Amino acid sequence: MDGRCGWAGSEQIYIDYHDTEWGVPEYDARTLWEKLILDGFQAGLSWITILKKRDNFRSAFVGFDPDIIAEWGETDVQRLLGDAGIIRHRGKIEAAISNARAFQEVNAREGFDTFLWNYFDGVPLQNHWATQADVPPMTPLSTQISKDLKARGFKFCGPTIVYAFLEATGLVNDHIITCHRRDECAALARPK
Helix, strand or coil: CECHHHHHCCCCHHHHHHHCCCCCCCHHHHHHHHHHHHHHHCCCCHHHHHHHHHHHHHHHHHHHCCHHHCCCCCCHHHHHHHCCCCCCCCCHHHHHHHHHHHHHHHHCCCCHHHHHHHHHCCCCCCCCCCHHHHCCCCCHHHHHHHHHHCCCCCCCHHHHHHHHHEEEEECCCCCCECCHHHEEEEEECCCC
16 A cells, blocks of 8 residues: 555645554544544644644644643743744634633543543554545544533534544544554554
8 A cells, every 4th residue: 555645735745644643543642632623723724724733733832731731821821822933813723722621620630641542442443545536524423422522521622533543543533444543543543
């Protein structure tokens, strides 16, 4: 298999992301949280917009340290609204701050990583899509996870955002069957 998922396009930053990061099973709670926050910022925009600003986001959000972000208030919201290096959307910024608090609670109770991986019994879902057009924008499971996240206080985590997040973090392997990364990502899953 020497193909690549069609969404990767021709821009090198997108190709590199596809070939090294997207679909790799992620087991670190804090990294999972960062990716969920970035997917929330992506709502209504293209992922490449976020990808090109990701380093700016990491700087503005102090490395996505939820313990620091959870303490932020209106002064920090105003600071971020003035930062041209990120997406300046009040609702998304405020959601990132409240999501830090929600993350702290879930992580203290059971581990944010455990919370997510329990939906998959610890093993990534291996889909078998022939073309990019076959890949759904959301699933019943992403709808359930979205509902459960919202019940725990998370925002900007609708079913479509959650499904994109699940794909990006390798909880779901949605590399199409002709993509060279499909089997590589499948092989990175932790044994059950």
